[in-house]
Amino acid sequence: xxxxxxxxxxxxxxxxxxxxxxxxxxxxAMKYHPDKAKGDxxxxxxxxxxxxxxxxxxxxxxxxxxxxMGESYRYYQQHGDPGGFDWSQYTNQGQGTQYSFExxxxxxxxxxxxxxxxxxxxxxxxxxxxxRKGQTGRYTRRGSDFQAKLPxxxxxxxxxxxxxxxxxxxxxxxxxxxxxxxGHILKISGKGEQYPGSTxxxxxxxxxxxxxxxxxRDGDDLYSNLFIDVYTAVLGGKVEFITFKGKIMIDIAxxxxxxxxxxxxxxxxxxxEKPGQFGDLYLTINIQSPKNLxxxxxxxFKELQKLRKQK
Numbered sequence: 001x002x003x004x005x006x007x008x009x010x011x012x013x014x015x016x017x018x019x020x021x022x023x024x025x026x027x028x029a030m031k032y033h034p035d036k037a038k039g040d041x042x043x044x045x046x047x048x049x050x051x052x053x054x055x056x057x058x059x060x061x062x063x064x065x066x067x068x069m070g071e072s073y074r075y076y077q078q079h080g081d082p083g084g085f086d087w088s089q090y091t092n093q094g095q096g097t098q099y100s101f102e103x104x105x106x107x108x109x110x111x112x113x114x115x116x117x118x119x120x121x122x123x124x125x126x127x128x129x130x131x132r133k134g135q136t137g138r139y140t141r142r143g144s145d146f147q148a149k150l151p152x153x154x155x156x157x158x159x160x161x162x163x164x165x166x167x168x169x170x171x172x173x174x175x176x177x178x179x180x181x182x183g184h185i186l187k188i189s190g191k192g193e194q195y196p197g198s199t200x201x202x203x204x205x206x207x208x209x210x211x212x213x214x215x216x217r218d219g220d221d222l223y224s225n226l227f228i229d230v231y232t233a234v235l236g237g238k239v240e241f242i243t244f245k246g247k248i249m250i251d252i253a254x255x256x257x258x259x260x261x262x263x264x265x266x267x268x269x270x271x272x273e274k275p276g277q278f279g280d281l282y283l284t285i286n287i288q289s290p291k292n293l294x295x296x297x298x299x300x301f302k303e304l305q306k307l308r309k310q311k
């Protein structure tokens with residue numbers, strides 16, 4: 001099982017503060033976000049790695065366990081704490097022979113997976129374990145995880161939504177919080193594969209936020225176009241725009257140019273797991289020329305053209 005250095009993935013020192021870890025995560029999440037790097041499989045994998053690293057290092061308890069276990073952490077994460085198991089002693093159930101190892105378990109496992117290791121010592125995944133208190137128990141292999149994708153709209157990601165997910169003829173209600181990203185993984189414990197004599201794996205559901213016809217997402221910010229007529233662009237006025245929060249009126253200054261960017265604070269996406277906090281909405285001005293002009297309108301535009309040339 002490949003060791004992942006979460007500190008290296010986020011580009012921070014091992015002694016980095018929670019704020020430094022958060023800043024590094026936000027920067028990398030925006031860089032590799034699927035909405036920004038469409039179709040780039042490498043970026044998608046990087047985005048998942050960054051999320052995985054942040055999930056561990058932003059949690060004090062998980063970070064402490066990760067620092068303690070090093071290369072053994074991912075096995076612990078998938079299979080759980082073996083109840084105080086003494087990793088320096090292993091028992092082969094079939095022959096009753098005791099094996100000992102001292103040193104860095106990361107070196108011991110290099111070149112082979114954890115499953116190979118336990119099969120070698122426990123004969124197909126089962127064996128005795130001995131705790132530090134001298135008590136013996138059973139080591140049980142864990143079933144595989146099931147992986148699935150759940151597509152949702154950008155508006156559903158904005159508002160949050162409940163979805164019914166059908167798995168093995170069972171309906172599972174998922175409550176998705178506002179602001180969720182593409183690539184975010186929801187874990188449903190115990191809903192994965194189960195082999196005879198094994199514990200169940202998990203169901204891992206990857207959220208896929210679909211493209212929206214009006215808005216583009218960049219982190220917690222939203223981007224869209226604001227179409228205005230030439231008269232409003234020249235004279236100024238108010239223009240209606242419909243956001244995810246509802247209808248708003250936007251003030252347009254006179255002599256506004258096409259391409260101008262308008263920032264509307266707190267009208268972007270909700271920040272995930274941060275109630276009441278939002279990104280911003282950015283609107284790019286697009287001036288629409290009038291169509292099907294009458295003869296009188298054409299003459300008036302010609303008069304304006306002459307005035308501008310004289311000026």
